[in-house]
Amino acid sequence: MAYVFNIQHYSLHDGPGIRTVIFLKGCPMRCRWCCNPESQHYEQEISYLSDKCIGSSECGFCKNVLPDQYVAFQNDKAEFDMEKCRHCTHCSDICPSKAIKTEGKEYTVKQLIDIAERDSAFYSDGGGITVSGGEPLSHSTFLIDILKEAKKRHISTAVETCGYADYGTLYEAAKHLDYIMYDIKSMNEQKHIEYTQKSNTVILDNFCRLCKDYPHLPKRVRTPVIPGFNDTQEDILAIVDFLHNKTNITYELLPYHCFGRGKYKTLGREYPMGDVKLDMDKFEKLRKISNVI
Numbered sequence: 001m002a003y004v005f006n007i008q009h010y011s012l013h014d015g016p017g018i019r020t021v022i023f024l025k026g027c028p029m030r031c032r033w034c035c036n037p038e039s040q041h042y043e044q045e046i047s048y049l050s051d052k053c054i055g056s057s058e059c060g061f062c063k064n065v066l067p068d069q070y071v072a073f074q075n076d077k078a079e080f081d082m083e084k085c086r087h088c089t090h091c092s093d094i095c096p097s098k099a100i101k102t103e104g105k106e107y108t109v110k111q112l113i114d115i116a117e118r119d120s121a122f123y124s125d126g127g128g129i130t131v132s133g134g135e136p137l138s139h140s141t142f143l144i145d146i147l148k149e150a151k152k153r154h155i156s157t158a159v160e161t162c163g164y165a166d167y168g169t170l171y172e173a174a175k176h177l178d179y180i181m182y183d184i185k186s187m188n189e190q191k192h193i194e195y196t197q198k199s200n201t202v203i204l205d206n207f208c209r210l211c212k213d214y215p216h217l218p219k220r221v222r223t224p225v226i227p228g229f230n231d232t233q234e235d236i237l238a239i240v241d242f243l244h245n246k247t248n249i250t251y252e253l254l255p256y257h258c259f260g261r262g263k264y265k266t267l268g269r270e271y272p273m274g275d276v277k278l279d280m281d282k283f284e285k286l287r288k289i290s291n292v293i
Helices: 061-065 090-094 109-118 140-152 167-174 189-196 201-213 233-243 261-266 280-290
Strands: 002-011 019-024 045-048 071-074 077-080 100-103 105-107 128-132 156-161 179-183 219-225 249-255
Touching (some): 002 109, 019 140, 045 261, 061 071, 090 100, 109 128, 128 140, 140 156, 140 167, 167 201, 179 201, 201 219, 219 280, 233 249, 233 280
Parallel strands (some): 128 156, 156 179, 179 219, 219 249
Antiparallel strands (some): 045 100, 071 077
């Protein structure tokens, strides 16, 4: 079993055709711009959206199950000390308005593929399942079992990955893949460490090995364009040069957005990117440069 933080049905942007996207919880990287911070930790955790709280005068159930040092009420709204939270889920279990939510639910492989199979009527145009995250390759055995079971039921398979994993896992997963989406964020190792807390060496080496071992596997390489990190012509051309002569590749730039900012607040965390914005004119110029692939 593994924790899943979302299952998205009828997705059009996570591989060919219409897809069911399974988001596994847990990632080894900490990208500053991550729009799904609830995906980062491998265990369950609690999020809190104060706008949904119906207040102590109408409810106050959470106060009944939590010690005073964890929750207090200000202006009839609950306030949580998330740093002290033990993520026991007692408060989310009883919250009637779902202001308190448990991020992550355990699923078996069979449960997930059963869910995907119910969407199979929409897969006729090359669709299927996409396993995303978090980082799906972090769940080595569970991921490969999902892909195997999907293939047994004649469901097309895809993975979205940052590439930071043991190559053995990637190699085994690729045996059961019809499509892979692979992030290459920067060729600059120091910047990569600064913005993601991990080196890019493993990621780049894994991709080279994947291209050699699976030349016929369609690979969609994606680069999120992040202000101050990789938003220069030099940055993008370095990636384009790296991808030159690699097999079966399409390349895509993704514009930075801050849609995940509110999620950080619900988890009691600061949004690492602050108030930076992407220059869209600059992004369009970079996209034209990237179209050479």
